[in-house]
Amino acid sequence: MAVLRARLGQLVVDCADPARLARFWSSVLGGRPVVRDPAWAYVDPPGAPRLAFQRVPEEKAVKNRLHLDLAVEDVRRARAAAVRRGAVPVGGPVTDAQGTFQVMRDPEGNEFCFAESADG
Known part of the structure; x- marks a missing residue:
């Protein structure tokens, strides 16, 4: 094929x-x-x-099946800047061996993440 x-x-x-x-x-x-x-x-x-x-x-009813992961240098600064623009954080930043990420929602509730690599 x-x-x-x-x-x-x-x-x-x-x-x-x-x-x-x-x-x-x-x-x-x-x-x-x-x-x-x-x-x-x-x-x-x-x-x-x-x-x-x-x-x-129709309105958004459930979690997205697909979301954007946005690479940033500093998750906390990106979170604050996005909140000023109308985004809403979901919980707090999560850090693991790969780095730090923050789940967010845009002004209509669509999920996306800011991701900061552990190796910079």
């Missing part, structure tokens, strides 16, 4: 307010938020695939 070769073009997040999430994520990842229409917005973070947001009628 031939191998399917696909390229990741974008990650799409279902949400209630695409423009709000595009603004939030552009403030975290960089790039300019683009609101195509009330039901679709996106941000093109430097060096990363597009992160797009599409309006859906």
